[in-house]
Amino acid sequence: MSAVHDPAPPTTGAEARPRRARRVRGRTELYTSYAQEMALLNTRGKQLGVLAIIAVAAYLPLGVEDDILAVLATGLVLAIGAIGLNLLTGYAGQVSLGHAFFVGLGAYTAAVLSGDPDGRYLGFGITNPLVWIPAAGIVAAVAGFLVAPLATRLRGLYLAIVTLGLVFIGQYFFLEWRSLSGGAQVGRDAATPILFGIDLTRNGAYTDEQKLYWFFLVVLVVMALLGRNVARSKVGRAFAAVRDRDIAAGVMGVELSRYKQIAFTISSFYAGVCGSLLFCLNGHVSAEQFGLLLSVQFIAMVLIGGVATISGSIMGAMLIALLPQIAAEVPHLLPFISSSARDSPNIFELEIAMYGVLIIAFLLFEPRGLYGIWMRIRTYWKGFPFSY
Template structure:
């Protein structure tokens, strides 16, 4: 059971991890991220890299949709912009990978700002629909701007290289992507300790009050779009390096829905929610594959069953969480913690 915690200064009270226990947990988490590669195999490392990329992307979307209340169904297309930026630079310039990644983030941010312009005019569902339109327009560009994207043939990307080490394998890639993910998540968490993050939440909760407190709605909405696109750009760039090749089919509308589903399942408007949702939604298809493998002696064509089952479970998760756990996994996690804090006195 935990009782109170006394703080000496307001700085201490404003800290990201306010108690010793929280610090210990964070340190343990980092330690396990460091140890993970030594106790797992390539398959799990591959998944860990994919999860990390998805965590970055989902966190970005969470800033925009979960915290600022601006629903976007174009997030995957923005990742595509980042991925194509990396791919083009990789094929046409001899720049190091970290510059390519930053350029991807920069270009995506610019595109995101333009795609965010409708948010100044329309809200809610109309904005969501406008982002679907933006997503299709970007898709068109990916297919038809052949001189840059090579159209439907797709484009290959050489693996990144740091200090002579080629990151062409999940077990090397892991050491690049996980630190980036940790930093990106911490940056996002910091944002919501300051006036900028609070302004985002204010716009989501009650935009009229926000404006009488001096928060400029257009400026902050665009800022939120810019940050979300920045995250999408980094995630997309990493995705391009990780996959080694991309084509216009790599970033369909369904992938945007995937990220929206991830933050719904994880919990909108909490940093933890973006993380949990991305992990959960990335691993679920794998779990289903195990399930179908186990059931394969009993069904006719296991190969043909897996994809539809994934689609059904994907939809059922969205519906189920919205109906029964609208605050997502993060809220379930909070309930569990609360149980142990009060244990054994109240349950």
């Protein structure tokens, strides 16, 4: 009894300040403060897991063939764009089919900045990626900022259709502005990354795939960290409120148009960064690539990976990047599918059809995507002998 009614011990000056919440040993699920729960890696398991994944990812180039590495590197870059779309579509609930347009803006900004000043196409010869990556992001972000006021007037499917229109208009002007893009079916050289005097696209002590992979990995880690921080900040909470019930969010004082604009701007920034790096590997960029299919691929990454998760975006992007490889393996199992583009059905058709099938299957059976599958596995083993 007395323990309950004991008056609080007199507080000294030092104790009156909010104490840093301490973890209780052995009880990883017990949070004693909000800040602790919202921490970046809020359990020991996550801390070790993320470190292990990054370590494995960093080691991969030394143990994997270069052609697989190129696919994985593409996946890393796509993941940046997927995180951007997930911030907009997953966290803020604004469905955008226009991601390809912003990716294109980023790709061309980077290509122009790093292009040969004396070449056939626009170029300024600034080959340092530490300059052209942020620049590509900013150009795309400005475009997103300018488009957003139109988009914030619209909701749901109207928005999806309008952003779709953006892709068509954007692609038209990319094709049309020949000194920028090289025109239809021609294209131009993509951005050249020369970091600290090392050309990442030339074979040296390490092959170009290895160097670019490491570079992409570093950029992805930085961008993922930024994305996670946006998601767990005030802005991220506002996004979630807008997504879950925009009117209620407005009533609570979340300025709808402002936060939608922020979401568009951030998402476009990610798309621009993704675009600037996406074509480094094969060194060529053509305007046909920024069409509807690319937008659908990004939507597929977000949905397959897991809506409103950063880790899910990365998983989804990796899966989509690996799809051509997976499709190429299918003829071994199903001999009636040809691996030549001449016959039908062939693996290229199969690959495109797989986007559709995967989107449908995940939405029907696992709406939380790969992240949801991971959560199930985790929950199963956490309570292991008990199935509930």
